[in-house]
Each structure stands twice: as C-alpha cells, then as structure tokens.
Amino acid sequence: MRISEGAYENGGNLQSHAMERAFNALREFLHIAHHYNTRKILCVATSAVRDAPNKHEFLHRIKKELGLNIKVIDGKTEALLGAIAASNLLPIEDGVTIDIGGGSTELALIQKRRVIDTVSLDLGTVRLKELFFDNDAPIKQALAFIHNELAKIPPHFTSKTAVGIGGTIRALSKAIMAKNKYPLDKVHGFAFSISDEKKFIDKLISAPVLKLKKFHIKKDRYDTIKEGTLIFREVLKTVGAKDVITSGAGVREGVFLKDLLRNSNYLFPHNFEPSVKSLLDRFCIDEKTQKCHYRLSKKLYEALYSIFDERKEYEKVLLIAAKLLNIGIKVEFYEHHKHSSYIVLNDLQYNLTHKEIVTIAALVRFHKRKLPNEGFVKTFRELLPHENILNWLSFILSLAETLNKDLTCPNIAVSFADKKLHIHTTEPLYLAKEEIKNLQKPAAFAILFD
Known part of the structure; x- marks a missing residue:
C-alpha cells in the first residue's frame, strides 16, 4: 500500500493519494475475505498511521465505508x-x-x-x-x-x-x-x-x-x-x-x-513442526502407514547411528522424512517419490534450516531402493550432509519402508554387530526379504533375519 508515501516531507500527514490507494486495497482485501467466508478479521496499522496527525480521518473513513476496525499498534x-x-x-x-x-x-x-x-x-x-x-x-x-x-x-x-x-x-x-x-x-x-x-x-x-x-x-x-x-x-x-x-x-x-497462541505464551510446543503438520494434514492419505514408517525408521536408526552419526545430528531430519515419505501419492502413485520431494522442497517452510529441508527432500526422493544419485547431490551439494551420512539415512528409510511391504507394520527388534544387521521378528515378511536383496547399501554388511 505504501500509505506512508509523501508523509514525512509533509509533517507526517497521510497524503490523499496514499489514503485512497490504501482504501481501495482494503476494500478488495475484504472482497477476498468474504469470498472465503472468513469469520474473523484482524487488521492492524503501524508506524505511518500511528505517527500521522490526520490518522483519524483515514480510520474513520475505513470504519464508516468498509465496516472495518483498524487497530493502531504502538x-x-x-x-x-x-x-x-x-x-x-x-x-x-x-x-x-x-x-x-x-x-x-x-x-x-x-x-x-x-x-x-x-x-x-x-x-x-x-x-x-x-x-x-x-x-x-x-x-x-x-x-x-x-x-x-x-x-x-x-x-x-x-x-x-x-x-x-x-x-x-x-x-x-x-x-x-x-x-x-x-x-x-x-x-x-x-x-x-x-x-x-x-x-x-x-x-x-x-x-x-x-x-x-x-x-x-x-x-x-x-x-x-x-x-x-x-x-x-x-x-x-x-x-x-x-x-x-x-x-x-x-x-x-x-x-x-x-x-x-494467546493461551500458550505465544509459542508452539517445543517439538511442534507447523509445516510438517500442514503437509500431513493436506497430503497424507494413510496415517497408519506413515506412523509405521516413523517407528521402524527410529528403531533402525537407534541400531545404526553410531556408525555414521555419533552425535545424532540427523535423527530429526530422518524422522521427518519418514513422516513425509509418501505424501506424493496424493498426486500420483507410480512417481510419488518425485512428487513427495518436490512438495518438500517447495512447501516445507517453517522452523527448519535450508540444509534440513534439502536433506529431507533428498531422502524422500530416493527411498525406493536406490541411494541418492550424483545429479541431485551435485545440484544441492552445499546444503547436503556428507555423502556417507546421506547414504546411510537413505538406506534406513528405504529399509523401513521395505520391512512394511505387506502393510502389517511388523513388530521388530534391531541390532548391529560384526558387520551384521540383525532384524529380530516372528513375522514371515516374505515380500520384505525378497525386496531387501535389491536394496543398495551404504557399506558392506549382511542383513539377517532372526
């Protein structure tokens, strides 16, 4: 709106052309709000209006002709x-x-x-x-x-x-x-x-x-x-x-x-991720499977993190990636990993660093048995972790999804010793065992079912 235009060279008074421009903009903002059946409108004015000797002229017209109460804040x-x-x-x-x-x-x-x-x-x-x-x-x-x-x-x-x-x-x-x-x-x-x-x-x-x-x-x-x-x-x-x-x-x-947040000291809970919650609300079509991927990824990470992430710096991004793994299915099934990655890159916004966002996008992009390719890594290299870390995170996510191949969310325990990853379960997991043979691994080790 630039309602302050011309004010400071005229004793702080709001100028007629700037007030008219603001009036027109507010009128059309109200059209938009009414189109969406908005029930609550919050409108505040800042420096230019609070300092203006003639602010009451502007505020009165807005109230009278548009029915909008503008709160002038200090x-x-x-x-x-x-x-x-x-x-x-x-x-x-x-x-x-x-x-x-x-x-x-x-x-x-x-x-x-x-x-x-x-x-x-x-x-x-x-x-x-x-x-x-x-x-x-x-x-x-x-x-x-x-x-x-x-x-x-x-x-x-x-x-x-x-x-x-x-x-x-x-x-x-x-x-x-x-x-x-x-x-x-x-x-x-x-x-x-x-x-x-x-x-x-x-x-x-x-x-x-x-x-x-x-x-x-x-x-x-x-x-x-x-x-x-x-x-x-x-x-x-x-x-x-x-x-x-x-x-x-x-x-x-x-x-x-x-x-x-007026009743919570103006703060979201400490571990609340508003963008992640928004994406899940809009794109998650199978909450049970999403929670299963999260649980399995967490168990696998706990067994393997000492190999590649001793300070547990990347647990957060792995578990967010597990939640957002399949949001692209809402767009299209067969290429959903690409859609998931695109949505993460473009719509994952708040409370995360750019390095975290790009790492999450890479993990959901390459969760289908393959490790991240050089093309993607080259484009975002300055924002991605070391290749070894990225490959281990990608493997964990791929393995977690594979273990739930029959969508029963099996109960498992995991341990790693002597270059052997032991998956303890009473479930047959025939489909998972077959597909695991084709998983790309970040290092040489065996995957054994006990």
Whole structure:
C-alpha cells in the first residue's frame, strides 16, 4: 500500500493519494475475505498511521465505508509481533529481530525462543528517503540521523544472530542468493555470514539507482533498497551480529500467531513442526502407514547411528522424512517419490534450516531402493550432509519402508554387530526379504533375519 508515501516531507500527514490507494486495497482485501467466508478479521496499522496527525480521518473513513476496525499498534507491539513470528517459524533459539519498515524499525531480543525485550525506532526506509536521499543530502547526514536513533537501543540488545524481517531484508537476501547462485529458491530461512557479504552490501548502498539491476534488485525495490540496506548495516553493527537469517514471516504472521497462541505464551510446543503438520494434514492419505514408517525408521536408526552419526545430528531430519515419505501419492502413485520431494522442497517452510529441508527432500526422493544419485547431490551439494551420512539415512528409510511391504507394520527388534544387521521378528515378511536383496547399501554388511 505504501500509505506512508509523501508523509514525512509533509509533517507526517497521510497524503490523499496514499489514503485512497490504501482504501481501495482494503476494500478488495475484504472482497477476498468474504469470498472465503472468513469469520474473523484482524487488521492492524503501524508506524505511518500511528505517527500521522490526520490518522483519524483515514480510520474513520475505513470504519464508516468498509465496516472495518483498524487497530493502531504502538512500536513495541509491532516489534513483539515480528518476534513472535520469528521464534515460532524459524529454527532459532536466540537472536535479535530487525524489522525495517517505511517509517520505523523494530527490534526484539529473543532468548530461548522467548521475547525478552523490544524497542521501536523512528527510522524507516521511506522516512530516510524523503528526509535525505530525495534531497541529495550527503550520506553523512543520513548516517548521523541513523546513529542518533540507534543510540536508543538498550545495551543488552546484542546477539551473534540477527533475524531480518521485512521487504528490504528479503530483497537484499534474494540479491545475495542470486549473486551466489544459491541452489534453493526459498528466502525464508536463508542465512548468510555478514563478513562474507559486507563488500556486496557496501557496494549496493553506494550504487547509482540505475545500476541496481546489476545487484539483482527488482524494480519495485529501487526507490528504498539503498536506504533500507544502509539502516540494516548500521543496526547489525550496533547489535554485534555475525550472521543473518532471513524471515519470510513478519507482523502479519505475528498478528495471527499472537491470537492463535494467546493461551500458550505465544509459542508452539517445543517439538511442534507447523509445516510438517500442514503437509500431513493436506497430503497424507494413510496415517497408519506413515506412523509405521516413523517407528521402524527410529528403531533402525537407534541400531545404526553410531556408525555414521555419533552425535545424532540427523535423527530429526530422518524422522521427518519418514513422516513425509509418501505424501506424493496424493498426486500420483507410480512417481510419488518425485512428487513427495518436490512438495518438500517447495512447501516445507517453517522452523527448519535450508540444509534440513534439502536433506529431507533428498531422502524422500530416493527411498525406493536406490541411494541418492550424483545429479541431485551435485545440484544441492552445499546444503547436503556428507555423502556417507546421506547414504546411510537413505538406506534406513528405504529399509523401513521395505520391512512394511505387506502393510502389517511388523513388530521388530534391531541390532548391529560384526558387520551384521540383525532384524529380530516372528513375522514371515516374505515380500520384505525378497525386496531387501535389491536394496543398495551404504557399506558392506549382511542383513539377517532372526
């Protein structure tokens, strides 16, 4: 909507063209909500509206003509909402969230997934653009303004990890991904080292607008990307961050989660995986078999992990892969492993690292007797574990599915010693025994049924 456009050069007052644009957008958003028979609508306004002397004119018109109540939230609440989204939807325990908007920048300190403190600064991309960049003011003046606001950040706001929220940081992360030919087309959860990208960030800030295309910046970000990146760079220095993880979720998701989790301290349970649950709800057609694959995979892993994963770093991804193994059947049976992998790569989003997502996709892609092939591994090599680890995980998943070939979910015990994998069971498992002969193994050992 860019409702703040023109406001900061006019005493903070919302301009008529920006209010009209926002009105039109809200009217059509309501059309969409009504189409889906939405029963509850949450609408909040942030910096531009809360700072505007004429905000009541805008809010009154929206209420009168559209019947929509807009809640104007303060800066600390805005920071809290972004932090709620980050702590629930990103694989982090600690960090400082940095949400750069048009009129303000919000920070929140997260420790052990809990929001400890928040701060809001009158420092935003549009505000900086209209006060300095549009007037061709020396960058020293903009920096002085930025540093004056950054002085308001409490000294305990420090963390090695910065969580980037908002359009500026997503655009910057996408540019870094394009520059580095990053193999996964997913900005949520993308992480980078600040020292690795410092030179790129500095060059972007000083680049002429007409050269921004060379930095992989899209046209709709030309007018504010330099301002936003300048703010981001200076905030990163202030909080002492070494690494950035990008959030595709922000205030919008925070509004929803704050309402949803209002009785649980705004947090999902510790081991809850929202994206995994979503995929299972939409694509799992055989819950009994899915649970069986999980149970068998866990037993096999417990018997074998000391060979390839002594610190048990990959148990989590293996067991998620076991749950999502056959979700592609909902699309088509014979090539379901390919569909499962595609769905995981593109729709597994929240609370997982990119390395975890790609590893899970590889495991479900190659669970049909074969180990991961070189083509797939080459494409995603920087995000995959060592080949030996990947092959063992893939083998365990394939063996678990094979043991349940007759869909009876057999009761088994597993042990490994002297290069022999013993599967103890009273079940005949004729089909499984025949198919196991064709399984590719990650090392030389025998599979024996006792």
